Amino acid sequence: MxxxxxxxxxxxxxxxxPFPLGMGWDVAGVVRATVPGGPAVGEAVYGMLPLPYGGAYQDLAALPASAVAPKPARLSYAEAAAVPLAALTAWQALHAADIAAGRRVLVHAGAGGVGHFAVQFARHLGAHVTATASARNLGFLHRIGVDEPVDRATPDLTRAAPFDIILDTVGGPVQHASWQLLRPGGTLITLPEPVDEAYRLPGIAGRRVIVTPDGEALRRIGSLIDSGAVHVEVQAVLPLEQAAEAHRISKEGRVRGKLALSL
Ligand SMILES: NC(=O)c1ccc[n+]([C@@H]2O[C@H](COP(=O)([O-])OP(=O)(O)OC[C@H]3O[C@@H](n4cnc5c(N)ncnc54)[C@H](OP(=O)(O)O)[C@@H]3O)[C@@H](O)[C@H]2O)c1
Incomplete structure (x- = not known):
């Protein structure tokens, strides 16, 4: 979820x-029916349904063949279902910002679903990564390769600035403060909300990225997971009947990595 x-x-x-609206956009499971050129019946796959047409909280989901990839072998189905939307968001956001080796990247909420993928992808691509989290998650940030974990209660981000790329996964004041931390020519990618034009600074690129399904990218992300280069943190797997409880926990904004629902 x-x-x-x-x-x-x-x-x-x-x-x-129109309602009723299918809920959920991430799936992992076994192919029941397919199209020519699609995955084989019986194959284990994972993927993301196109927004806004949800429908992952059910026994069977229909999605384009181009939106699925083989399930990473080292993950359970529940763990694999925790990957697509968050990992694709991180992947697409970093590439939209021209991520490259040597770039200085700041990921806000580095212990969250999108954040923990973003820091690991950025590290894998050779960037220098700073990330924010609450104090209890700073050790986790170290373990997943963050060069400079910063306590978000006392953010001394000016010491690590200026950055080439900032991923804002929080919005509001976090987005507003981010412009001042970028070098001229840098890029701010916002995820929860559009760029607030009142805070935009000249000479710095800024835009919102909206995630889209991409089976090919999921294939590459799956290889990184299976090789051990990227760790998938799943805080808890809840039965589907407890979806409302999972929503309640997620809404508190303190999940480390991901929550997953299992049939
Ligand atoms: N545009 C898109 O296509 C797109 C795609 C995916 C997600 N999103 C949006 O991006 C946001 C993040 O998604 P997500 O799945 O990563 O969420 P998430 O997993 O629920 O994020 C939870 C994390 O946020 C951290 N956090 C909460 N408040 C914070 C703050 N004020 N400053 C810094 N960190 C804070 C918490 O870390 P600590 O407990 O360590 O503080 C927690 O680990 C959501 O608003 C989501 O809707 C947008």
Whole structure:
């Protein structure tokens, strides 16, 4: 599950699709039926349904063949289902910002679903990574390769600045403060909300990225997971009947890595 699930449920995300709205966008499972050129019946796959057409909280889900990839072998189904939307968001956000070796990257909420993938992808690509988290997650940030973990209660980010790339996974004041931490020519990628134009600074690129399904990227991400280069942190797996409880926990904003739902 992802925060976008309860945001839809709360009516905070506009959708043109009439109710009832299928809930959930991440799946992992076994292919029951397929199309020519698609994965084989019986194959273990994972993937992301296109927004806004959800429908992962059910026994069977239909999604484009281009949106799935082989399930990473070292992950359970529940762990694999924790990957697609968050990992694709991190992947697409970093590439939208022209991530490259040597770049100085700041990831806000580095212990969250998107954040923990972003720091590991950025490290794998040779960037120097700073990330924020609460004090209890600083050790976790170290373990997943963050060069400079910063306590978000006392953020001394100016010491690590200027950055080439900032991923804002929090929004509001975090987005507003980020512009001042970027070098000229740097890039701010916002995820929860659009760029607040009142804070934009000249000479710095800034835009929102909206995640899209991408089976090919999931294939590459799966290889990184299977090789051990990327760790998938799953705080808890709850039965589907406890989806409302999972939403409640997610809404508190303190999940380390991901929550997953299992049938
Ligand atoms: N645009 C898109 O396509 C897209 C895609 C995916 C997600 N999103 C959005 O991006 C946001 C993050 O998603 P997610 O799945 O990563 O969420 P998440 O896993 O629920 O994030 C939880 C993490 O946020 C951290 N956190 C909470 N408040 C914070 C603050 N004020 N400053 C720094 N860290 C804070 C917490 O870390 P600590 O406990 O260590 O503080 C926790 O580990 C959500 O709003 C989501 O809807 C957008």
């Amino acid at each position: 992802n925060p976008v699930d309860w945001k839809h449920r709360d009516g905070a995300v506009r959708s043109d699709r």
